[in-house]
Amino acid sequence: MSNKVAGVFRSIMKAIRVNQFGGPEVLKLQSDLPIPKPSAGQVLIKIGAAGVNPVETYLRAGAYAKLPGLPWTPGNDSAGIVQEVGSGVTDIKAGDRVFTKGTLTGSYAEYAVADSSCVFGLHDGLDFKQGAALGIPYFTAYRALVHRARARAGMTVLVHGASGTVGIASVQFARAYGMTVLGTAGSEQGMSLVSQIGAHHVFNHRQEGYIEKITEATGGRGVDVVIEMLANVNLQRDLEILAPRGTVAVVGNRGNIEINPRLTMGKESSIVGVMGAIITEADKRETNAAMQAGMESGWLKPFVGKEYPLKDAAVAHEDIIKTTSALGRIVLVP
Ligand SMILES: NC(=O)c1ccc[n+]([C@@H]2O[C@H](COP(=O)([O-])OP(=O)(O)OC[C@H]3O[C@@H](n4cnc5c(N)ncnc54)[C@H](OP(=O)(O)O)[C@@H]3O)[C@@H](O)[C@H]2O)c1
Numbered sequence: 001m002s003n004k005v006a007g008v009f010r011s012i013m014k015a016i017r018v019n020q021f022g023g024p025e026v027l028k029l030q031s032d033l034p035i036p037k038p039s040a041g042q043v044l045i046k047i048g049a050a051g052v053n054p055v056e057t058y059l060r061a062g063a064y065a066k067l068p069g070l071p072w073t074p075g076n077d078s079a080g081i082v083q084e085v086g087s088g089v090t091d092i093k094a095g096d097r098v099f100t101k102g103t104l105t106g107s108y109a110e111y112a113v114a115d116s117s118c119v120f121g122l123h124d125g126l127d128f129k130q131g132a133a134l135g136i137p138y139f140t141a142y143r144a145l146v147h148r149a150r151a152r153a154g155m156t157v158l159v160h161g162a163s164g165t166v167g168i169a170s171v172q173f174a175r176a177y178g179m180t181v182l183g184t185a186g187s188e189q190g191m192s193l194v195s196q197i198g199a200h201h202v203f204n205h206r207q208e209g210y211i212e213k214i215t216e217a218t219g220g221r222g223v224d225v226v227i228e229m230l231a232n233v234n235l236q237r238d239l240e241i242l243a244p245r246g247t248v249a250v251v252g253n254r255g256n257i258e259i260n261p262r263l264t265m266g267k268e269s270s271i272v273g274v275m276g277a278i279i280t281e282a283d284k285r286e287t288n289a290a291m292q293a294g295m296e297s298g299w300l301k302p303f304v305g306k307e308y309p310l311k312d313a314a315v316a317h318e319d320i321i322k323t324t325s326a327l328g329r330i331v332l333v334p
Helices: 053-058 135-148 163-176 188-196 211-218 231-240 281-297 309-322
Strands: 012-017 028-034 042-052 077-085 097-101 111-115 117-119 156-160 180-185 201-204 223-226 242-250 270-273 306-309 329-334
Touching: 012 309, 028 309, 042 097, 042 309, 053 270, 053 309, 077 111, 097 163, 111 223, 117 281, 135 163, 135 223, 135 242, 135 281, 156 163, 163 180, 163 188, 163 223, 163 281, 180 188, 180 211, 188 201, 201 211, 223 231, 223 309, 231 242, 306 309, 309 329
Parallel strands: 156 180, 156 223, 180 201, 223 242, 242 270, 306 329
Antiparallel strands: 012 028, 042 077, 042 111, 042 329, 077 097, 097 117
């Protein structure tokens, strides 16, 4: 039996190509690129939607430790239908609805090839746009909360930057796992979204005095865990509002900050880094199992803020970096 979806005779596709690192304008739509072929252990996906992550803007700008070779099609996260699988792939078949966390050929395209270990089943309750918001954000949120900060039921968690995609995922995991959840956003709309997705208390990180309000909301005790999206702005204040033996998990950082290390001594606080890209296969399987359970129960629901056609990838890149009011994921629809 063929392991291809019937009726696909095209050999070329549309995809975004970057020929030199630079501003958003280097993201060019090309219509004559060959549809990639899956080798052993790989999967070809017809993309329904691709998620836009901040890391793709750093890579596009050439401002990241490890850069891809050029020409390059950006994109890690996607959701769509499996078109064909390479030899040795037994747990995924043509026709399956899937999402990816990482692709080999780039998800800003009509088709992409991914390693089968980065392809996961997409629950019927989620559409492709929601599926495109799952990969990096939910894997990172689980890694930060469970693997790195070791948060447990009964703890108080501050998601510092909860209106973006990793923030939303962190709020949903923390709430489902029995924690008291405090979230921040930088706009009224963002705050209302954070409340809607399950945070018990919501604050505006652009408002004077919000840190004091967070401490008040914990009855003066502080928070056990901070999931931090902008450490270069917030790390010193995070250390100030930690409860004894609390942990700050640094997820996002865009510069330097001066902190007083003494603050970690009196309360025996920890600062831990989070790097979703270096996850082990065992941790990946665990995270996927947690996500599948969340999708089945219905509490794991990614929020899609804006969608753009593939040709407007440059607008999406401007948007995700410049916005002062994140509202979930920006997706590209081929
Ligand atoms: N370590 C890793 O493995 C890993 C993985 C994924 C992402 N990241 C990083 O984590 C960060 C979040 O990713 P994302 O995909 O969720 O991005 P996103 O969707 O663009 O969300 C960005 C979030 O940061 C918030 N923010 C803005 N100013 C803030 C401030 N002063 N204090 C606290 N939060 C603030 C935004 O809130 P408003 O817009 O409402 O102000 C929004 O909630 C990015 O820097 C990304 O590069 C790291």
